[in-house]
Amino acid sequence: MRRFLRENALSLAFGLGFLLVLCGQAVAGHADYTQQQLTSGGEDPGFWTYVTSSSFGVDVAENWQSEYLQFFLYTIATVWLLQRGSPESKPLGEAGRESDQEQAVGRYARDDSPPAAAAGGLRTRVYSRSLGLVVGLVFLASWTAQTVAGWAAFNAEQLADRQDSVSWAGYLAEPDFWNRTLQNWQSELLAVGSFAVLAVFLRERGSPESKPVGAPHDATADTG
Template identity: 50%
Template sequence: MRRALRDNGLSLFFLALFALALAGQSIAGFFRNNSELLDHGMPAIGFGEFVTSSDFLVDVAENWQSEFLQFFLFIAATIWLVQRGSPESKKPGDEGPGDDADQRIGAHADPRSPRWARVGGWRTVVYGNSLLIVMGAIFLLSWLAQSLGGLVVMNEENAMHGTAAITWLDYVVSPDFWDRTLQNWQSEFLAVGSMVAFSIYLRQRGSAESKPVGVPHHVSALESE
């Protein structure tokens, strides 16, 4: 058990933080939502009703889709684009998906390689792009959930103000939808770009996301090995 906790410490740490943050968001959102209902002369709702509501769904999905879009684009961009000196990038000259030998696939795989990396054909192609596929799929599903939840919320607000309901297509091209969406996207892109740039010149001793402290600025972590 102790070894399993050590070997999976990073994943478990962030999973625990995620669960705590989601629980905190649900509790804070529950009290905020009921406060707004009471301000409008409407009855409060139960916690279970709130966490299954469109209000809660849209807030959660809105953040998820921007995070997974960030990683989807970063994974895709780092195939072909480089940043000299950043540990978040391959070294200049290594752009592209690499050859079979570099990737240890097909005839170049060893017995410990994942099965789909060894068998070749479409399975190796799918497995070779599986991280990008999964990140993209989660982004699209989260984006869809956000748009559907946001549509329900907007139509509820329209009903309260005596205006007509709108369709899903009307909502996803509305300023309200893109205002909420782009607020999240721009912060994610800034965070990734800052990490790439700052890691050229700044260090954190002992972190896998940083070059060794004494490595020159223009040298990537891979070049220093």
């Protein structure tokens, strides 16, 4: 058990942190939503009613989709785009998918390579892009969930204000949807872009996200 915890500490810590923060968001969101309902003459919807509501769902989904969009774009962009001096970049001059030999696929696969890397053909082509494909699909799924939950929440507000509801396609043209979406996208792009630049000049000793403390600023693809 001790070995398992040590070897999986990163995923376990973030998984536990995710659950704790999600529960905290549910509690805080319920309190805020209840306050809004009481202020407008409504009733306390109850915790579980709120957690299964479109209001909570859209708040969760809009954050998930923006995070997975960040991962998807960064995974794909770093194949082709470089940043001099950043540990998040590949070495200068090595943009692109790289050769089969460099990637250890097909006849260049090692004994300990995943079977899909050695299989060749379509199986290897799909596996060699599987990270981007899966992250992209998760983004699309969470974005779709956001649109559906946001549509339901928007129509609930419309009916409460005695206004006409809108179709799903109509909601996608509403400022409410794009305001929710773009405020998350711009923050993710800013965070990723600024981190790539900050890592050129700043260090975090022992972190694989940083260059070694003594590495020169122009050292690229060097991690500590």
